[in-house]
Amino acid sequence: MKKMKAISFVAFLSLILVISACSSSDTGSDGGSEDGTTLTIGSWRTEDKASYEKVIEKFNEEYPDINVEFKPSKNTEYNTILNTALQSGEGPDIIHLRPYTPGIELADAGYLEPLDGLEGLDQYPEETLAASKGTDDKQYGVPLNISxxxxxxxxxxxxxxxxxxxxxxxxxxxxxxxxxxxxxxxxxxxxxxxxxxxxxxxxxxxxxxxxxxxxxxxxxxxxxxxxxxxxxxxxxxxxxxxxxxxxxxxxxxxxxxxxxxxxxxxxxxxxxxxxxxxxxxxxxxxxxxxxxxxxxxxxxxxxxWVDGSYAINANSENKDAAKKFLQFMTTEEFGTMFTEEFKMISAIPGIESDDELVNSLGKAVEEQSTPxxxxxxxxxxxxxxxxxxxxxxxxxxxxxxxxxxxxxxxxxxxxxxxxxxx
Incomplete structure (x- = not known):
């Protein structure tokens, strides 16, 4: 009887090990799961969380296997949190860049992935791209909005x-x-x-x-x-x-x-x-x-000015998936949704808003802007x-x-x- 119990216990342990091994194989080192890859987005825009959930839902219509999590930090703490994470070789997969000097400094420090070959970048005016272009003349960010x-x-x-x-x-x-x-x-x-x-x-x-x-x-x-x-x-x-x-x-x-x-x-x-x-x-x-x-x-x-762009963390293990999300952010579909949900001016040229005030601001940008x-x-x-x-x-x-x-x-x-x- 004791021998039978010992055999049963050994069998039980073997079963647990098999289950654990299967669970480990379901989640790879790229941060994905059995359902696909998980992307994290870092930002200082805590007030935009609900709107980004709608954007992510739209993205998932084409890429259902890419789970995207918008994880903003408090505006006044974002820079410190992001810089500390990047210096440790960590941080979100997709980074909301502060415009101009702060974002360009991250690119020059090697923390960002160049967006070589990303379709849609050629639609932006050069002065718009300049907000997230490194001193090496490579593009590191997809411009989000004109403030x-x-x-x-x-x-x-x-x-x-x-x-x-x-x-x-x-x-x-x-x-x-x-x-x-x-x-x-x-x-x-x-x-x-x-x-x-x-x-x-x-x-x-x-x-x-x-x-x-x-x-x-x-x-x-x-x-x-x-x-x-x-x-x-x-x-x-x-x-x-x-x-x-x-x-x-x-x-x-x-x-x-x-x-x-x-x-x-x-x-x-x-x-x-x-x-x-x-x-x-x-x-x-x-x-x-x-x-x-x-x-x-x-x-x-x-x-x-261009008030922020989105870039890819050079240490991300999900760069291909991140590029798909940034590619989505260059589309007219995203630009239109952005103006409707966020009530801001899209950096994508030619996008109009159904909001009278936002549309008037957009026209003023075209006719009366100064940096x-x-x-x-x-x-x-x-x-x-x-x-x-x-x-x-x-x-x-x-x-x-x-x-x-x-x-x-x-x-x-x-x-x-x-x-x-x-």
């Missing part, structure tokens, strides 16, 4: 006060004073978070330094940030503080967004990505925008020139810097690394 910054406004407040969209800088300043006299905070902007200030300068600055002509000259080294044109753009930001909320020095993003969607403030200088957030916060909000009118006799401008200069051209240096203008503007609003000192600091920063200005 814009402009002055949003509350249509109901404008109608109530009897205001129209301004066509000149003088009209804009008069409009601010009228709103203030009627008891509204004209411009919902705080200076606690530095990135809000480089963003605001990107909207307002071109009205004073002459937009694209100045950008061409400064990037070629033919003018400087200490020029009268650029100093006037800093002076304009300083002048506008009279129309900011009370105690604006202590207000951050959440504060100024709330002031706008609750109707305490009439205007909100921010980006196109805020459209769906604002609508969710206040479905009754009638949202309008206007390009910034020029103070120097130029055309009004809307500030634009977000500090992000597109001056995000290099340590600290970056973009970070420098943010810190210096904060100092100006605290009364510790003059507009001229801000301009001087920006010039010194750019000269330290940007070859044409050395």
């Amino acid at each position: 814009t910054t402009q002055m949003f406004y509350n249509k109901k407040i404008f109608e109530e006060v009897g205001l129209e969209e301004p066509k000149t800088w003088e009209e804009f300043m008069t409009l601010n004073k009228t709103l203030q006299d009627e008891g509204y905070t004209p411009i919902s902007l705080g200076t606690k978070e530095g990135w809000l200030l480089s963003l605001a300068h990107g909207i307002i600055g071109p009205a004073h330094y002459g937009a694209n002509e100045f950008v061409d000259n400064i990037t070629a080294g033919e003018t400087e940030f200490t020029s009268d044109e650029f100093k006037s753009s800093i002076e304009a930001l300083d002048e506008l503080k009279q129309f900011f909320p009370e105690n604006y020095e202590g207000l951050g993003m959440e504060d100024i967004r709330t002031m706008f969607f609750t109707g305490d403030a009439a205007m909100f200088p921010l980006g196109s990505w805020e459209i769906e957030v604002l609508r969710e916060m206040n479905p009754e909000l009638e949202l309008g925008f206007f390009p910034m009118p020029s103070a120097v006799g130029k055309e009004p401008t809307i500030t634009t 977000y200069m500090m992000l597109v051209h001056f995000a290099g240096g340590n600290p970056s020139t973009k970070a420098t203008i943010e810190t210096e503007l904060q100092g100006m609003y605290l009364g510790e810097r003059s507009p001229e000192e801000v301009a001087n600091a920006v010039q010194d920063s750019a000269k330290s690394w940007y070859e044409p200005l050395k």
Whole structure:
């Protein structure tokens, strides 16, 4: 009897080993499963999770055996989490790249896979591809969306006060004073978070330094940030503080967004990505925008840039599957779905939106765009020139810097690394 029990126990152990071996063979080293490959996507866009689930569902109609997981991190923690993972030889299979310098630095460091032979890249303009092209001239990212910054406004407040969209800088300043006299905070902007200030300068600055002509000259080294044109753009930001909320020095993003969607403030200088957030916060909000009118006799401008691309982790064990997903992201089907679900402007040329506001922004991009200069051209240096203008503007609003000192600091920063200005 004891011998029979021993045999049975040995047989049971053998069965367990066979089952374990089968289970191990079902999941390969490429991260796949018996149902196929699993891809992970890293991003800072936690608010887009539901929309990406719909995108993944559409992708799976053609590739049902590729399981895709969208795993975003908190916006303020994403860079640190991603860089730590990449330095350890890990990280998501597909990486949402920060635009321009941060993404290009990852490519130059060897963390990204070149997208050689990926179909659909030839449809993007060269300036769009430049946001994720390495210094080796290879393409590392599929451009996702074009972001814009402009002055949003509350249509109901404008109608109530009897205001129209301004066509000149003088009209804009008069409009601010009228709103203030009627008891509204004209411009919902705080200076606690530095990135809000480089963003605001990107909207307002071109009205004073002459937009694209100045950008061409400064990037070629033919003018400087200490020029009268650029100093006037800093002076304009300083002048506008009279129309900011009370105690604006202590207000951050959440504060100024709330002031706008609750109707305490009439205007909100921010980006196109805020459209769906604002609508969710206040479905009754009638949202309008206007390009910034020029103070120097130029055309009004809307500030634009490629706000992120998707790349493949060079250490991914699922590169073929990842390329299929990026290939899908170059299609008209994806571009159309992106505009519908995310209410943003697709980087794919010719994609229109059924959302009137988004479509109007898209047309303005085609006709009135100027680059977000500090992000597109001056995000290099340590600290970056973009970070420098943010810190210096904060100092100006605290009364510790003059507009001229801000301009001087920006010039010194750019000269330290940007070859044409050395």
